[in-house]
Amino acid sequence: MAAAGRVARIVIDSALPQLDHFFDYRVPDELADSAVPGVRVKVPLRSAGRIAEGYLVELAADDDAFEGTLSPIEAVVSPVPVLTPEVWALARRVADRSAGTANDILRLAVPGRQVRVEKGWLAQREAAAGAEPAHPSISEPPVRGYGDRVLEDAVAKGERLALQVIPRLAQLPSGEWVGEWAVTLATLATGCWARGESAIVAVPDYRDLDQLAAALAAIAPAEAVVRADASQSNPDRYRAFLAALSGSRIVIGNRSVVYAPASKLGMVAVWDDSDPLHAEPLSPYVNTRDAALVRQELQGGALIFAGHTRSVEAQRLVDIGWMRDLGPERAVLPKVVLTANQTAAESAARAARIPSTAWQAARAALTGDKGVPRGPVLIQVGRPGYAPVLACASCGQAARCNRCEGPLGQSRAGAVPACGWCGALATDWKCEHCEHTRFRMVTVGAGRTAEELGRAFPGVRVIVSDGDHPVQTVGDAAAIVVATRGAEPIAAGGYRAILLLDGERMLARENLRVAEDCLRWWSNAAALAAPGAPTVLVGVSGALGRAFATGRFADFARAELAGRRELRFPPAVRLASITGAADVVEEAVSAVDPTLLIDVLGPAPHGDGLVRSILRFDYARGTEVAAAVRAATVRNATRRRRAPAGKTGFRPAPTLRVRFDDPDIL
Known part of the structure; x- marks a missing residue:
């Protein structure tokens, strides 16, 4: 059926939640051939001659129930149907599930047009038209x-x-x-x-x-x-x-x-x-x-x-x-060694925070002792930089910038400490608590670790890999590779030894997912080892250490899930965080039927005069909760706001922000 005279259902390219629905337009005769589902179009918007871009999602027969006259499509921007029915259905479903707009998803799904x-x-x-598709x-x-x-x-x-x-x-x-x-x-x-x-x-x-x-x-x-x-x-x-x-x-x-x-x-x-x-x-x-x-x-x-x-x-x-x-037909497990509560006898090992077992494994791999093939050694550390966190050498209080209260750190040996926020050099720093003027290192980064290991193994190449110095591959020659988590290079043939440092410091992060994250970081690093090469986990034992050493990751995840169920945290239940001005958040929360929810946490202060409330609900109630929250978002976006005194015509932007399954809460 020809598109001329038919009704085109258009989704407007706009982030405004009140515009997240179909708009009906008439397909004019001159665009009958090019106005097909999926193409980009330009359409008029109500008044003042405004033109908006969007996507033609579907064509329908002329709606006799509408007595007025539909505006025609202004133009078809491109003949390419870039929005497929499958992607549109996915965008609509995902947006509805998250109380968002389909356009936010389409911006991720369909890149901007490049004419050439x-x-x-x-x-x-066109040149290949009529030819049999090559496969x-x-x-x-x-x-x-x-x-x-x-x-x-x-x-x-x-x-x-x-x-x-x-x-x-x-x-x-x-x-x-x-x-x-x-x-x-x-x-x-x-x-x-x-x-x-x-x-x-x-x-x-x-x-x-x-x-x-x-x-x-x-x-x-x-x-x-x-x-x-x-x-x-x-x-x-x-x-x-x-x-x-x-x-x-x-x-x-x-x-x-x-x-x-x-x-x-x-x-x-x-x-x-x-x-x-x-x-x-x-x-x-x-x-x-x-x-x-x-x-x-x-x-x-x-x-x-x-x-x-x-x-x-x-x-x-x-x-x-x-x-x-x-899983695999046969279990393949790295050779994991746990060294919790073990100290180092060698002074160089103590300086690099490496216990004796790990030190001996690294030395054997780098020197070829005890029949171990020579090759690279991976040292995974928790933080980049040289000394990311400093403290007062006298009282131990964290060193903060005198200008902005940001954390002070040291980028390299002998460098003047600088603020991690504003970059100001701490040349005239004085402790606010005891007025002492000297620092001590609290955390040691990749740079400091590389320096200590370089002293311990003179003549061995030291490679640092982190966000600022990315290295993707290294050869099979003996070398010390100091890498932050996630930035470990791949060594030809695998590493001859892997040392996982800062485990206790990684686990000290205040996050419900910290154990799961650490297990993933360590396991991904251990997978880079050569067959039979040791992977030494420093300073961690207990259930997490045993799960890493035995490869019982499903059992560990099952135990974590049981704990989440007791706490009523994701993924046992779903969460939705609602952030904004206190009255706006209260109105949005009250718009959700209480019988759909397990409970409501908050509101609690969330900075800049805003508050945040957290809704907890079962998966089966997710669609209804998302629909209610989205309706509240649309009402808030369309509400007229009075301009502040002296600012004629100014309308403050809505402050309401909704996020389902917010990972920051955990």
């Missing part, structure tokens, strides 16, 4: 370590899997080393593509993305893989988006890749789903894991949450039967 890139893509598509036939590669076609068959059946991957390195035909997890997910994704299906794989950061891309390059044709990277330029990002729109592809990227326009979806995989980088910092703050769950429910296909450890959220889904627990 789009014209080139249209020309290629090279490749043999589906086998997955190693999980039994004969166990994983492949599970993916082909569209199962939902909580997958514990094999913690080791693998060498590609090119000679490059990557994590075994990357080879496993790349193999499964290639199998989907070989069957004519698409696959989406989301990873936390660029290091993981580079490993996955290298693993795919070894087994999949280059045209099958689309990389959607946040670091790409706008043209490259749009080019990748159009490639994903062109047919079945393997789409890899960071958290927003879960919204890629993949057709015939065969698999959605999320690597390391408990990594905080999967938490979207933009409204409506949807975690990659939650978006993947919704997408798999809408489109089908397999769903995989893979990791060296098990997140508490994934364990909950296993416990309720929503996902299946799957």
